[in-house]
């Protein structure tokens with residue numbers, strides 16, 4: 001299957017389990033790998049025949065910016081389900097990256113793969 005990638009999408013939001021995280025915006029990064037048959041668009045050169053990654057970005061950013069979840073697991077799942085439903089993407093791999101300060105400047109990352117239907 002062909003794939004469309006959308007990488008390094010950054011969104012400021014409220015996320016986290018600690019008190020300070022409920023009142024501080026943090027920047028999350030999203031990377032998407034979306035199955036999509038690109039042959040129709042390749043032939044017609046018409047945006048209406050493909051998955052518009054700009055539209056995907058807009059839906060993701062609006063949702064994440066207004067979300068208020070505690071765990072990155074929950075946010076990743078909700079975003080994946082929203083994108084599958086909105087765009088009829090057959091399969092989606094979503095990577096969510098959150099900056100954390102543990103022993104140094106680190107990041108936590110979650111990767112999920114979800115299917116439509």
Ligand SMILES: Nc1nc2c(c(=O)[nH]1)N=C([C@H](O)[C@@H](O)CO)CN2
Pocket residue numbers: 015016017018021070071072073098099100101108
């Ligand atoms: N598996 C997870 N572990 C942790 C999460 C999480 O979302 N999933 N979150 C936190 C804190 O919010 C942390 O990110 C603050 O820096 C800790 N562990």
